Amino acid sequence: TGSTRPQRMLKAVQKNATKGDPESVISAIDYYCRHKEWAMNVGDEKGLILDSVLTEVNPSTALELGTYCGYSTVRIARLLSPGSKLITVEFNPDFAAVARQIIAYAGLQDKVTLVEGPSGDLIPKMKERFGIKSFDFVFLDHWKDRYVPDTKLLEDCGLLRKGTVLLADNVICPGAPEYLKYVKNSAHYESQYYKSNLEYTKVEDGLEKSVFLG
Numbered sequence: 001t002g003s004t005r006p007q008r009m010l011k012a013v014q015k016n017a018t019k020g021d022p023e024s025v026i027s028a029i030d031y032y033c034r035h036k037e038w039a040m041n042v043g044d045e046k047g048l049i050l051d052s053v054l055t056e057v058n059p060s061t062a063l064e065l066g067t068y069c070g071y072s073t074v075r076i077a078r079l080l081s082p083g084s085k086l087i088t089v090e091f092n093p094d095f096a097a098v099a100r101q102i103i104a105y106a107g108l109q110d111k112v113t114l115v116e117g118p119s120g121d122l123i124p125k126m127k128e129r130f131g132i133k134s135f136d137f138v139f140l141d142h143w144k145d146r147y148v149p150d151t152k153l154l155e156d157c158g159l160l161r162k163g164t165v166l167l168a169d170n171v172i173c174p175g176a177p178e179y180l181k182y183v184k185n186s187a188h189y190e191s192q193y194y195k196s197n198l199e200y201t202k203v204e205d206g207l208e209k210s211v212f213l214g
């Protein structure tokens with residue numbers, strides 16, 4: 001049986017990146033996905049926006065929904081201050097296995113906890129399992145129709161605090177219309193759209209940053 005796209009992406013990292021160097025892992029994936037085969041990483045262009053929001057928030061606790069191959073996991077973890085933690089949730093075991101290897105290749109395994117399973121089951125367990133009081137930052141990049149239910153679940157589980165920043169990928173392409181409606185019409189969020197392009201293409205896409213007001 002042949003390899004999968006994530007496995008080929010991992011091979012490209014092992015071949016072209018330097019072990020322990022997150023920047024080289026990010027560049028190797030971006031090069032592979034731009035010139036060899038496209039993949040749904042947040043990418044280099046939207047990645048710069050992710051970097052700037054992260055630098056501004058400087059989260060002690062961060063959550064990512066939808067690890068996939070770990071590209072944005074590496075982008076986030078490389079910017080975390082010492083002692084800060086990123087929990088990333090992925091329910092596909094094959095993707096999780098590739099992501100673990102890419103995160104380890106970047107040398108960021110001590111800053112990242114990859115939890116395998118559906119977000120709907122794991123979010124209610126965050127406090128008891130990982131000792132999380134609340135998240136400072138949440139990156140939403142899983143199935144787009146799950147952004148609203150999981151945001152509501154994070155609220156209901158008391159995992160958001162005044163000032164928590166949610167950053168959602170793909171609000172234009174493929175689109176998350178219900179999510180945009182939800183955060184824009186809610187008095188509990190202050191939202192801002194960051195216009196960009198779909199990873200490795202000229203198609204418009206963007207990130208929506210929403211601050212929870214409590």
Ligand SMILES: CCCNc1ncnc2c1ncn2[C@@H]1O[C@H](/C=C/CNC(=O)c2cc(-c3ccc(F)cc3)cc(O)c2O)[C@H](C)[C@H]1O
Nearest residue numbers: 040066068089090091092117118119141142143146173174
């Ligand atoms: C119970 C489920 C919910 N709970 C869950 N709990 C845990 N893990 C979950 C859950 N739901 C999903 N996941 C995991 O997250 C990942 C899923 C990521 C989904 N991302 C997209 O669909 C997308 C598409 C395009 C795109 C744009 C243009 C095109 F032409 C084609 C594609 C671009 C983009 O940037 C995109 O992020 C991973 C594959 C999947 O196993």
Ligand SMILES: [Mg+2]
Nearest residue numbers: 042141169170
């Ligand atoms: Mg995405």
